[in-house]
Amino acid sequence: MRIGFKLALAFFGIAVMASCTIGFIAYERSKDALEQETFNKLTVVREMKGAQIEDFHQLVKDQVQSYAHNPMIVSATKAFRDGYRKVPNQLGITDSENDLLRKRLRAYYNKAYLPRMKQFGIATQELEEELPDETAAELLQQLYIVDNPNGVGEKHRYDNALDGSDYSNAHATYHPAIRNFLERFGYYDIFLVDDSTGRVLYTVYKEVDFCASLTSGPLKNSNIARAFEAVKNSPDKNAVQLVDYAPYRPSYNEPAAFIACPVYDVNERIGILIFQMPVERINAIMTSNQQWDKVGLGKTGETYIVGDDFKLRTQSRFFIEDSTGYFAMLGKTGTSDSIQQCIRTYQSAIGLQEVRTRGSQDALGGKTGTQLFPDYRGVNVLSAYRPLNIPGMHWALMSEIDESEAFAHVQRLRNYIITGFAVLLLFIAIASWFVSRKIVAPLRELTTDAQEIAKGNFSVEITHSSKDEIGVLAASFRKMQLSIRKLVGDLQESNHTLESKVIERTQEIHLQKEMVEEKNREMRDSINYALRLQHALMPPFTGVKELFTDAFIVFKPKDVISGDFFWMQQVDREVLIAVADCTGHGVPGALVSVVGANSLNRCIREFKLTQPAAILDKLTDLVIETFENERHEVSDGMDISLVKINLDTLEAEWAGANNGLWIIRTAGQGMEELRADKQPIGSYFARKAFTNHAMKLEKGDCIYLFSDGYSDQFGGPKGKKLKYKVFQELVASMHALPLEEQGHKLSTHFDDWRGELEQIDDVCVIGIKI
Secondary structure, rough: OOOHHHHHHHHHHHHHHHHHHHHHHHHHHHHHHHHHHHHHHHHHHHHHHHHHHHHHHHHHHHHHHHHHHHHHHHHHHHHHHHHHHHHHHHHOOOHHHHHHHHHHHHHHHHHHHHHHHHHHOOOOOHHHHHHHOOOHHHHHHHHHHHHOOOOOOOOHOOOOOOOOOOOHHHHHHHHHHHHHHHHHHHHOEEEEEEOOOOOOEEEEEOOOOOOOOOOHHHOOOOOHHHHHHHHHHOOOOOOOOEEEEEEEEEHHEEEEEEEEEEEEEEEEEEEEEEEEEHHHHHHHHHHHHOOOOHHHOOOOOOEEEEOOOOEEEOOHHHHOOHHHHHHHHHOOOOOOOHHHHHHHHHHHOOOOOOOOOHHHHHHHOOOOOEEEEEOOOOOOEEEEEEEEEOOOOOOEEEEEEEEHHOHHHHHHHHHHHHHHHHHHHHHHHHHHHEEEHHHHHHHHHHHHHHHHOOOOOOOOOOOOOOOOOHHHHHHHHHHHHHHHHHHHHHHEEEEHHHHHHHHHHHHHHHHHHHHHHHHHHHHHHHHHHHHHHHHHOOOHHHHHHOOOOOOEEEOOOOOOOOOEEEEEEEOEEEEEEEEEEOOOOOOHHHHHHHHHHHHHHHHOOOOOOHHHHHHHHHHHHHHHHEEEEOOOOOOEEEEEEEEEEEOOOEEEEEEEEEOOOEEEEEOOOEEEOOEEEEOOOOOOOOOOOOOOOOOOOOOOEEEEEEEEOOOOOOOOOOOEEEHHHHHHHHHHHHHOOOHHHHHHHHHHHHHHHHOOOOOOEEEEEEEEEE
């Protein structure tokens, strides 16, 4: 490359670098300023919405306290309580009439309530457990639900059943006023509950929670029952208990929150007043009545609330504005099909959409701040977040806008800078060409002289004598003519010395290579010896085949040695078989497997244990004792599936730590799955005794024990996990084949699925036929 071109390129490069630096600084400063401005705006919206939500819940608290002290509510509670107790006698229903009414009530539940529960995918109990448990409750549900002339959702329009009872007279007196209060303030429902019995004496909307018990039956463990119990157990007349949103069975598992306050007649507590919270009011506040632009949130900004289960407590803007795109997003982010179906069914993401982001975790941890991170859609957002101060609720408020929208203005600035930079480049290129020509002319003359010297013509005359850098260069050439011969001699001597050093270094490197190869051989020998030790600890699979003629094992260590192992022990006519998955794999996993196998042998031989659950409990103690260290906390352990089979009676027992057991019955009843206790063998913060499962086997039944290595393997055309469900379906599809053939197909399927990808974990699967 000629020096003229180099100079022009240098001038051009310097100018370009200066321009790029200025443009970059301008862009970054603008971006930082815009980011800070956006965070400031989001913080303002966050604080405004936070104050509104906290004020709203304070208002609700004040309302429930005020309404509970209202003389009308005091009178209504007394009247409903007394009327409820008198209903059976006042109506004078004969036994035959009562039987008929019960049949009609059962028919209503069978035809109206339970089918809707199934429509929403909710597991139902036996009909007798869903029905009221008292005669008075049955009669009042008959009067105000079954015989109510209004349809579902309109039953609160019915004021009086006209049966002449004290309850219906009280209902005609108080129901219109309570209903008016509910409609005015937008509550879902209002309840009056007998504090001594936990009986719901009155509701506005007359769903199946009307006259239900909060201390027994389907609502015993509901959040309305928790609100009731908290207020009932408080001696404070003004006690208020707010409970978070949770699926509420009488409302077909739509999320519901409740706030409760005691009702006192002077100093005697006579009941509990409970409001079912209005989620629409909170949604209206958080979505600004779906007018996000007006509060400065643009096209992608939103504010929403996250509960302590990391689920939404208000609607997602993206679900409201574009439900099709929202569900496409759910599919991309890995949300399960069941959750997506629930959102479609209820047309709501509240209590269903998970928001486990850096911001939500910080806010629920008590922190207030601003950050840029991926939101629940996987899209980068600028977020301002903080915890909400609402007694009884552990909520976080998020105020966010997409990064692309927030930085749209600075992106336009970047485009302007690029355009201006392109024009500037043209002018810089022309100026660089002219300057380089001015400098290059005398250099060309010196270049010709230098070429002559390079040919050995040291007598060439160098005439350039200017006082600039080129003149200094010419003087240097002249000095070079005088010293060139001496320099050549010095170079020859240096070259000889360098060759000697190269030979010496080459010998050194060869010696080091031999040392490294020797160390590698030693390591391979050690690992192979560890493999022989591990095989010596595990029983030969031929022992299983001697007892069960049709059986297989798929054993694929990730490395040379494995953290998975299988174990068998026979005690008289009982055989114990286990598949264990130790912490880690390779050498660390193999070391833990040695501890596991030895500890299992001790459980049988030393402690004389044969029940699987007792063995796992003792195995846990032995593993913790082995790894106990005063200086370091060690959490090594294992997951295990352990089955015991009596070869004479075919009675079996099983217990599992995180790993389950599958049984395919001869009778063709499909696959039966026994689920393991969700705890490992080893240290665990919530340790409990293992569950022992007993079963009766038949000839031809197939049993499968396994670790998680098979289902966790990545592969297939998209490089995804095989998954537990697919593994289970694969085993079920081939259950009619001989087990040895099943094992071969499982092994081949695993290798085909993995393809060229790395095996991520050890694999152990055992199948036996009784």
